[in-house]
Amino acid sequence: MAVEVRIPTILRQYTGGAKTVEGTGDTxxxxxxxxxxxxxxxxxxxxxxxxxxxxxxxxxxxEDVRFLGAEKTQLSDGDSVTVLPAVAGGSHSR
Amino acid sequence: MAGPAHRNLDQLPYPSTVLTIRRHLVDAIVEHARKDHPDEACGVIAGPAGSDRPERFVPMLNAARSPTFYEFDSMDLLHLYREMDDNDEEPVVIYHSHTATEAYPSRTDIGLANEPGAHYVLVSTRDEDTHEFRSFRIVDGEVTEEEVQVIDGE
Structure with a gap:
């Protein structure tokens, strides 16, 4: 059961620079x-x-997985997963 | 896996400490910031991958609609990155406004900065008559202010 995963620039340090990697999993x-x-x-x-x-x-x-079941989202063979860090910020301090 | 889109992080060019940008793009950012004031405005200027040239102005909706926070809508974000991918572009500039404070990255801005190759532009609209327009690199929590060189013409 293979799923293609698109990795954003900032996380390619973990994939040897690869922009897409393959993985498996039901969720x-x-x-x-x-x-x-x-x-x-x-x-x-x-x-x-x-x-x-x-x-x-x-x-x-x-589809944003927040509307699908978050980390419990079911995956099927051939699904395509994309990871993108939020573009966010602002003047308030947390 | 060759080409600019596949570089390793440690091979990313942090070419200059200068943002070179055309005047009409500066004007477009300031206009967007003024229009959305007192909420924070945000967006991107995309450019050819590896070029460090901001060219395509893409104002984004601030999904937070807040005077102290901005966040691209998650579906807009996906579409933007798809489009840039298809065009072989990068987010050369990521801009947002501060509407009551100076144009300097806040702790939130630094903590959430995830594009080490981008110029982070901040505009302050706290003063009605003048604005601050400044640019920064934010890499691994380190902020470096850079010179902004404005070029006349389209």
């Missing part, structure tokens, strides 16, 4: 675990305490 969480086994460090940039990080956007076939 997004399983896919991220699979990617971590070959691209150590990647998971921590996507997930915090078992949940997707607030300022990382993940899309499955062009």
């Amino acid at each position: 997004l969480a399983a896919l991220i675990d699979d990617l971590e086994s070959r691209h150590p460090g990647l998971r921590d940039r996507l997930v915090e305490n078992g949940s997707l990080r607030r300022f990382v956007n993940v899309y499955v076939n062009d």
Whole structure:
């Protein structure tokens, strides 16, 4: 069960510069675990305490996974996953 | 895996400490910031990958519609990056406004900066008559202000 994952520039340090990588998994969480086994460090940039990080956007076939079930989103063979860090900021301090 | 879109992070060019930008693009950013004031305005100027040349003005909706925060809408973000990919472009400039404070990256701006190759432009609209327009590199939490060179003409 292969899924293609598009990796943003800032995270290509974990994929040897590759812009797309392949992975497997029935859910997004399983896919991220699979990617971590070959691209150590990647998971921590996507997930915090078992949940997707607030300022990382993940899309499955062009749908934001926040509306699909977040890290529990089901994946099928041939799905396409895109990771994009949020473009965000602002004058308030957190 | 050759070509500018596939560079390793450590091979990214941080070519100059100068942002060279045409005047009409500066005007477009300032106009957008004024129009959305007191909310923060945000957007991108895309340019050919590897060129460091800002060319295509892409104002974005601030999904947060806030005077102290901005965030690109998640679907708009996906479409923008698809489009840049298809055109072999990069976000050469990522801009936003501060509407009550100076044009300097806040802790939030620094913490959320994820494009080490981009020029982060900040405009302050806190003063009605004048504006500040400044540019920064934000890499690994380090802020470096750079000179802004405005070129006349289209």
